[in-house]
Amino acid sequence: MAIGIIFASFFHQFFNFTLIEFSLIVICAFIMDFDIFFSKYAENNNHRMLISHSVIPSIFILIIGLILSWSALIIGGIVYIIHVIIDTFDWGTNLFYFPKKSFGLKILLSKEEERNIEKYMAEYKKPQSFFDFKYYSNKIFIIVEIILFVLMMLFVILYAFKYILLIILYFLGLAFHLSTHLHLKKIESN
Ligand SMILES: [Zn+2]
Numbered sequence: 001m002a003i004g005i006i007f008a009s010f011f012h013q014f015f016n017f018t019l020i021e022f023s024l025i026v027i028c029a030f031i032m033d034f035d036i037f038f039s040k041y042a043e044n045n046n047h048r049m050l051i052s053h054s055v056i057p058s059i060f061i062l063i064i065g066l067i068l069s070w071s072a073l074i075i076g077g078i079v080y081i082i083h084v085i086i087d088t089f090d091w092g093t094n095l096f097y098f099p100k101k102s103f104g105l106k107i108l109l110s111k112e113e114e115r116n117i118e119k120y121m122a123e124y125k126k127p128q129s130f131f132d133f134k135y136y137s138n139k140i141f142i143i144v145e146i147i148l149f150v151l152m153m154l155f156v157i158l159y160a161f162k163y164i165l166l167i168i169l170y171f172l173g174l175a176f177h178l179s180t181h182l183h184l185k186k187i188e189s190n
Pocket of ligand 1: 032053083084
């Protein structure tokens with residue numbers, strides 16, 4: 001979401017987006033993560049294996065944006081693909097979709113953990129704690145999150161101050177993630 005706001009704010013100075021266009025770009029930055037509700041249809045129940053976490057939707061968004069020569073939609077497509085590419089760094093995604101293979105650097109996942117993921121998840125009362133704890137205990141990802149937050153604030157203040165209230169969406173997302181994290185911590189420590 002921070003990346004969506006950074007891009008929307010920066011390009012706002014050139015394209016003077018309406019609120020709808022600005023919101024469209026921001027939505028394109030995180031909408032795919034709602035595929036988590038469709039995890040049961042994914043390989044290994046991993047929502048990142050779904051088509052929404054591949055390059056395919058962004059290609060469609062870009063093509064439609066180019067046909068309509070609608071700058072907000074083109075930037076929305078770019079932001080969408082950036083999200084999916086960033087997701088290849090922590091746990092990987094099914095980037096090219098058709099090989100049905102998780103792709104990426106997967107910094108947070110060792111080869112051994114990837115091979116026996118079920119075993120490692122089963123060490124926790126809630127399997128998702130495995131992912132949650134690894135993410136929050138990694139300093140690099142936390143620092144990147146903080147840098148993106150600072151950049152988001154800078155860009156929206158400098159280039160799109162009239163849309164600054166949209167960062168409420170960011171804080172809602174943050175509150176959701178942090179409360180999930182604290183909830184899992186409590187469950188696991190009991
Ligand atoms: Zn994602």
